[in-house]
Amino acid sequence: MALSIAAIASVVVLITVFEGFKSGLSAQVRSYVDSLTAPLVVIQAGADSTAAVRSAVPAELVQKLTAAPEVQAVHPVLIVRSIFEHADHKTPVSVVGYEERGGPARIVAGRPVAGPDEAVFDRGLMRKHGLSLGDQVAVFGRRFKVVGVSSGTSSLLGSYIFVSLETLQTIASGFPETTGQATEAPTMLLVDLAPGVTASEAQIRLGALSADVRVVTPDFLAGNDVRAVNDIMGSAMTFLVYAAYVVGLLVVGLTFYGGVLERHSEFGIVKALGAGNRWLYAYVLAYSAALTAAALAIGIAASQGVASLIPEIAPQYLVVAWDPRVIFRTSVAALGIALIASAFPILRVSRVDPAMVFRR
């Protein structure tokens, strides 16, 4: 029985990990934008997310916004996508140029950026590329010193690197002496509101200042970032979750079937004593339910351990195994699988011949 419970618990772990991976991806994708503490964000009109979509806000709008009575301060942020290459590894990254706001919300080692050639790297990115605090690395062909390590700034789609806004604007403008553009336009403007001004009223008034931009909340942006990722990864993730369910069904069915086989002489005795197939079916279902309930408790507990282990092996992934929605979906799936998988042993039990009791 211990083995059976272990097998079913491993299926619970499998399903929880896959469901938790899907939830974790959403949590990671919105993590950076969720950490922006500004009540409002200004982005290019037509843009609705920061994930894989370009936004460029006219730089002259900063003065216009700053002068608005609703606004206390405006903080430009520039995000440029690139591929970070180091030690034979390549990782898609979002390089964030910031001043006072828009930088890493959580620094777990070192300090924030203080100079033009300094950078804060995501912890998972550091680990993947074998980097340490103080290392010199190339980003966009320019040397930076790693002065800080951030957490919560990584996902399947890439990691974040934080540098000073001025440095990134210079890099991103490419060739200012040729293009005539002094600096690259910011991706977004973080807006702090004056005391007593609500976000909803400021959103309407500031939005009317220019037709080239739209004013949104960080939550709106983060939600659309998740939606953008689902547009890209949705089919694949759904396929993998369903595949996990099918594998789970087979394993649980096998476990129940094995359990019935071990007891088939007992079933023969019970049948010989007059029990009908209906009684045996009820027994099998009760047996399956009891095993599944025990395995569910153990499996959910074990999945927490596995979920915390996965980021150690693959730092850019997050498995949200403690989410009540994930646990609920897994529990329902496990019980449903147990019900369906009971068909195998029920089929076997119906064929037990009471006469086999008398055989050696």
Place this chain on the structure above:
Amino acid sequence: MLRLMWSDLTSEPLRLAVTVAGVAGALVLVLALGGLFEGTSEKIVTYPQRSGADVWVMQEGVSNMHMATSILPQSYGEAISTVDGVEQATPILYVSGVVEAEGQRWFSYVIGIREGEPNGGPWDVAQGRAVPDPGGIVVPDVFARQAGFGLGDRLTILGASFRVDGITRGTYSMANSLTFVPFEDMARLLSAGPTVSYYLVKAGDGVDPQGLATRLESAVAGTNAMTTEDFVASDRVMARQMGADIIQVMTLIGFVIGVGVVGLTMYGATVSHAREYGVVKALGATNRRLIGVVVLQAVAMIALGFGFAIGLALLLRQALPLMASDLAVSYPGALIGRVAVAAGVMAVVSSVLPAWRIPRLEPVIVFKE
């Protein structure tokens, strides 16, 4: 020994079938995930492969297209065109964006191209034009099919409305469908000023692309020039590395499940066949022979499961694009080899528990009720 192994294996056909199915399921999971990443990696490099360019010129420090940003001055086009061996230099603008139509959304590479340029545009036009007119857009056929629109209908990209001027084939994928808009329209939307993203360079007849790439880099400061072959390899490596860690994790999970499934079955079978093993032991069979039987059974189950997994994986490769047109799987030899090795190790590890039981079987069990 073989006869005993076969007899035990087939004594419970349903259990054998379910065990093999469980192993096949675990291995298919690993194959499917690896195959998905391989298939997507191949789709990611479709545009550079089909662009018609021999050499790609980009901003210094950049060596990819997927999820990368490159900015070059338009004026560099003249310098590039005059390098010895260059037949044609085509500028393109490139950004990732979301295309929206009829309530549907697709993530896409958006390529800004010019009329009259020989390279960089779509290679298989199903309807309409290859290069859109001002205000027009050329989209993959899958977009049109999924959203039910056609030539002349309108859709939104980068916040602007465009008219569908062309529908193409072979330009759709989960990670990077290809959408084409007029170069000038895109420059206006991006506030790009006099810049381009990449120059697609066609080499003259008989010109070696690698030598040309080297000359281009020397002649035009601040650029990186790569042959199409190297550029494609760079994107392919990057795409594969993105999935490498998660594939490792899922392979481990698939492995554990496979070991659990076979180990559980083998242990149960060993217990239920205890009398037969007792008889065989009483007749003089050594523990080593009986352990060999158990190991062979495990190997047979895993081998059958592996065979079915390969069959299912091949079926998946045919069926998946019909069920979800944005998914494609590919199984290179290295992936199948990796799964085969995992299956082999699985067979050995899953034999441990039942093999542990064998030496503890007493021949006297034969005489017990």
